[in-house]
Amino acid sequence: MLSYGKQNISEDDIQAVVEVLRSDWLTQGPAVKAFEDGLCDFTRAPFACAVSNGTAALHLIAMALGWKEMDTIITTPITFAASGNCARYVGAEVDFVDIDERFYTLDPNKLEDKLKDYHQRNRRVKAVVAVDYAGHPCDWEALRELANNYEFQLVNDNCHAIGAMYNGDIGYATKFADAVAQSYHPVKHITTGEGGAILTANDYIDERVRTLRTHGITKDAEKMEQNDGPWYYEMQALGFNYRITDFQCALGTKQLEKLSDFVKRRNEIADLYDEGLSGIGHIFVPNVADFAYHAYHLYPLRIDFDALSISKEEFFDKMRIAEIALQVHYIPLHLQPYYRKRYDFGEGDFPIAEKFYKQELSIPMYPRLSDNDVAYVIETIKTIVSHGKK
Ligand SMILES: *Cc1c(COP(=O)(O)O)cnc(C)c1O
Secondary structure (H helix, E strand, O other), rough: EOOOOOOOOOHHHHHHHHHOOOOOOEEHHHHHHHHHHHHHHHHHOEEEEEOOHHHHHHHHHHHOOOOOOOOOEEOOOOOOHHHHHHHHHHHEEEEEEOOOOOOOOOHHHHHHHHHHHHHHHHOOOEEEEEOOHHHHHOOOHHHHHHHHHHHEEEEEOOOOOOOOOOEEEEHHHHHHOOOEEEOOOOOOOOOOOOOOEEEOOHHHHHHHHHHHHEEEEOOOOOHOOOOOOOOOOOOOOOEOOOOHHHHHHHHHHHHHHHHHHHHHHHEEEEHHHHHHOOOOOOOOOOOOOEEEOOOOOOEEEEEOOOHHOOOOOHHHHHHHOOOOOEEEEOOOHHHHHHHHHHOOOOOOOOOOHHHHHHHHHEEEEOOOOOOOHHHHHHHHHHHHHHHOOH
């Protein structure tokens, strides 16, 4: 069975983990710092703080940026729940802005309309969590300009886009956003099993998330209010245990060595899909903006099922019978019962996202797919669609 995503673990990854398991430090040892240094190298981020998962990274960003009750945070409906949930964890409220029809990322023009609307009602937006959906960077220049003009904080939920580039710059994430969240879940570009990180160019944010990652406790004498002796530490804020282990970080460091090759292979696969699936009626391959180097965490194919005599469910079933397991990214977040009920959202509120949901399918995309696998996926899709044609 081919799935939409899968980890890529080799013998050297396993050896790196085993080495740490035989060492003195399973957690809070040197492998964490080494992984963080590796992340800084690869992403050009001035600071990186590794944590237990991507959701924890978003939660700590929400805390470090000081979001609280009565604050409004805006995100895209086409994302994983955590992009909005992080605001709710700290009591802030969530609103949405629809996606750009071409690139499926948060639309800066619609964001500006919403900001103007808030402004007229004497309300402010505290922050925007923009998502580099599928691995395609948002229009970060436009978002940064809006952030400066309307004075809101800018967060990059970068969980899909490790290895992406904006105007040829692999270090774009921390240049445009105040804080960046990554995830190293097995379906993402590199894995630590569970894992994540907060990247930033802001030393205050880095210091905050580091303390909050470990209960809000500091042992740094310079930051303490008093010092009773060598055993002494202070809990200065209400934090969590969001630490990651050393053996996970050893895996992460090994995976980082291969990340460029992984992203390159994902782009090769995307090229094959583009070629094989372009120019077929009612099928739309993903567009790539001139400013973007796509990291292809996902390959979001769109099919206009209304125009074909086949439903999305039937298509899904037929692919599954052919041993290809698809996924859909995402069910629009504003339509999830929790958000519907809390904010009275419904069908029609974000029409482009809703139409996208009806059409989108994530087809297999991971480095270990062979060219033959890719050809098989293309042929299977073509056959199902041609039988379905009216
Ligand atoms: C994977 C993901 C997350 C959360 O990461 P976890 O490590 O699974 O907690 C958040 N946002 C997006 C867009 C993601 O894809």
